[in-house]
Amino acid sequence: MNVMTNPAALDVAPLDVGRIRQDFPILTQTIRGKPLVFLDSAASAQKPRVVIDAMVHAMETQYANVHRGLHWMSERTTEAYEAARDAVAELMNANDRSEVVFVRNSTEAINLLAHSYGRGVLKRGQAVVISGMEHHSNIVPWQLLRDAHGIELRVAPITDAGELDMAAFEALLEDGKVGLVAITHMSNVLGSITPAERIVRIAHAHGAKVMFDGSQAIVHRKIDVRALGCDFYVWTGHKLYGPTGIGVLWGKRDLLERMPPFLGGGDMISSVTYEQSTWAAVPHKFEAGTPAILEGIGLKAAVDYVRAVGYDAMAAHEASLTEHALSRLAAVDGLRVLGQAQDRGGVISFTLDKAHAHDVATLLDRQGIAVRAGHHCAEPLMHRFNLDSTARASFGIYTTHAEIDALADGLIRVREFFK
């Protein structure tokens, strides 16, 4: 299986995982007397020292509410918070910092879009296309839009290998009714990476805008929104080694400008009278109320950290981990990996015969190994494969090959135990 590019071929210095691990204080913890083997980064990643320190530094030395203060603390806090916008704009190669809207998480970003683009720009009778491997957060907001606003919801099927069925996808767009394609850039269950540029080309050729749910992809791949050519891109800070409580909606400026606001309140207005209010310019139009200030500051530290490590090195490391994991897991009796996409990231879902996924997770936890089990907020995808749940191991920059060996050995024990 061709798992991304071979690290050697990328000509990047291999990641010094030992050094990286020293940046994450939590990794020295033990669980039930065993060293922590944290293989649940796709659910939420651990936080490096620099993120913790940035938040502490703000709370200890310069904190106040932002944007409206004329005093020193407020000025400094505003600078620090707005610097996060610059960092994110640069990370994603946005045209302009004003294209970066801060939200709580991917879920809120998609809801914002479903509300402001869905109700504000799409017209009754138009359709939204999602795929058969979406997270609930990229399903439910469109269902709510469908039910409240008469927008049709179409689902592009996936193949048995867990890839988007491109012919079927294109067919869904043929009648020209599709106004927006909202598709994951990387599945949180299968690890599959979708062909973003092709999706954009096809969608644009049929007059549809494209949003990618990059919640997983941003952790594994350098995202260049201009190169992708997409119209919206969303992700969530806590998976990119940042704090909870902050996420990103990136959108092309002219589209953001055409969208009505989502939440109303302080900071998003230009002027307010009882009769009528007018809105601030983007991105502030979409950021009502006191923002997640400390979280923005933490996110900036995370973005800086990730850029310092380098996406090439991260991607190479994860490709190598994934390759190793797939080959070790293949040797576990009765284990079946879900999805065999050609292009995939470091997320592997599997089932074990004779043992239910929850029992697998608990028995691995007993050995200090953290994996997730359940439907992974992707019930329709589970049903597509006639499953209720799988176990899932997912990797971060701090994951080692030895941890994958521990997982494989642990699974062999589980299997023996349930024999």
Place this chain on the structure above:
Amino acid sequence: MNVMTNPAALDVAPLDVGRIRQDFPILTQTIRGKPLVFLDSAASAQKPRVVIDAMVHAMETQYANVHRGLHWMSERTTEAYEAARDAVAELMNANDRSEVVFVRNSTEAINLLAHSYGRGVLKRGQAVVISGMEHHSNIVPWQLLRDAHGIELRVAPITDAGELDMAAFEALLEDGKVGLVAITHMSNVLGSITPAERIVRIAHAHGAKVMFDGSQAIVHRKIDVRALGCDFYVWTGHKLYGPTGIGVLWGKRDLLERMPPFLGGGDMISSVTYEQSTWAAVPHKFEAGTPAILEGIGLKAAVDYVRAVGYDAMAAHEASLTEHALSRLAAVDGLRVLGQAQDRGGVISFTLDKAHAHDVATLLDRQGIAVRAGHHCAEPLMHRFNLDSTARASFGIYTTHAEIDALADGLIRVREFFK
């Protein structure tokens, strides 16, 4: 002026401000070489050591995504996060922990309500009543509801003293069309505390539900939602010495249960198929996506801290500060305090003749004193008093009488300077 109850009469030990100040690392900072005098707590309060430590401890020793993990880290993090819900439920004397919905801030709480109660329960032709002293966050969401959903928006006027005009308020309810009263419990500009129990009695007598915007009140008064008798109560963590990124919507359980969800996505569902999804029980129905986990943990520490200090002691301290401030400011030539409510908390807005509020704020900042200047996200209230802006000093538990003297002296200098 009767500023709350006299501390002595309350029979509580006076707050040991010196000791309290040691809990807030930031207070030792200097600004432009002068000791920081932070009088902008109404915009956002500083964070005590225990809040910082709680967040750091989570990030360093037990962190993972919540609710769905079967492994140790996730179990522990879920416990810590859900303990915040218990702490808040206890703080507010809720009937049940499931009545506590976590949101980003007050602004999101009010938008949630405007959406889910406004569109989901109120009927076209019904009305919402707000007051003449609301923050934009309690104006704009209702305007958006009015414009999208045909709900009438009524504004209960305030008196020249800055109090709710109760006769006029009651008159607005007389036709029985009002479905919801959404009113501040304490003005962030005037400091006025509204007569919550009377408002509830009148509203309920006319068949209207009541939501209080307690963003300011929760910092100054013990809030007992059962004693108040209200239906919804919202507040924001960062003003109660907690982190940014987390706020609270409390609602009576049966009302929350009748409301459709707001944001769709992970964690708020019971089951998802493409045709139809069903929702989780409250409060999870309203908490889509990965919540502000670290912020919940920080908020719990803040709530515990506030309860340990004690509302009686805090209220007495603030009453004493406010009394002192009003008398010191009264002696500043050309200074006019906005609002003279009988019942008020530690927020004082004022104008200085000959000096614009922005210049006042900047010149105070030059002396190390942080106050806010502007419309304080309450433009209609400013217009009510024919103003564009005021300066505002606001107090926290760490504020000292000496800091108020510094403010008064600083203002005298500003006044001299602009003479």
Place this chain on the structure above:
Amino acid sequence: MTQTDSFDDLRDLYQEVILDHGRRPRHAQRLEAFDATAKGDNPMCGDRVQVWVKLDADTIDRVGFEARGCAISVASADLMVETVLRRSRADTKALFEAFRTLARTGVCSDCAAALAEPMERLAPLAGVHEYPSRVKCATLPWHALIAALDGTKEASSE
């Protein structure tokens, strides 16, 4: 690693009796004739169970179940059936409360003495208290049983 005793660390939660009942439940069957039935649903993990009850006056005469879930939920359902057979409704509810305490806390120190003997059968499940999310796996069939006795159609262990 392949020696039996190397599983000690796993065995404290998954005792032999749980593995055995999880693998080969004795009562996993739909009753043909029954007086009450209810479904239980754990939306957080997707576990589902249905319980059928045949009564003899106020006494539980037979119970059958169908479960889709983990070893713990299946074993718990099976042990539940063995525990409640020939008991009154009131006794069954008391047992449920006692079991709930056991599952949540690992002990049931103030359980009524009368329950001591039947509770012994459920003791192997006490280990779940360390896993708050697995507690629901263990209590789900009980929720369904109580719902059936109460005439409710659905229960959730959420």
Place this chain on the structure above:
Amino acid sequence: MTQTDSFDDLRDLYQEVILDHGRRPRHAQRLEAFDATAKGDNPMCGDRVQVWVKLDADTIDRVGFEARGCAISVASADLMVETVLRRSRADTKALFEAFRTLARTGVCSDCAAALAEPMERLAPLAGVHEYPSRVKCATLPWHALIAALDGTKEASSE
């Protein structure tokens, strides 16, 4: 505290010339006859300004303004008028850019030599660079002036 020199700490930002022009602006008037006008609006703080311009071919002949705002915005408007009178549109725009740099950074090291003399008049406003939010107060009248010259009706310093 009442001695004059005790104001040193305040004076670095509010130099005498700013206080003076803020208190007694020379050009705070609506022009009767004008070729262009525009409003400027700072939604963050509520400052508002309107500028009227009378042109003589390509040269700015007269400017008047009405401002509602702080001492810095009023003084900046007044000093702006004195700086741009009898200058071409192009010069005025170059001055605006130079002033914007000055206000944001406190210096304008790479300002064109030709601007050195007029920029001197604006130098007292350099102190605002320490207050990012006050920078907008200083540049707001300029935004309005440029909008008037460009035929736009409204400008925002947001």
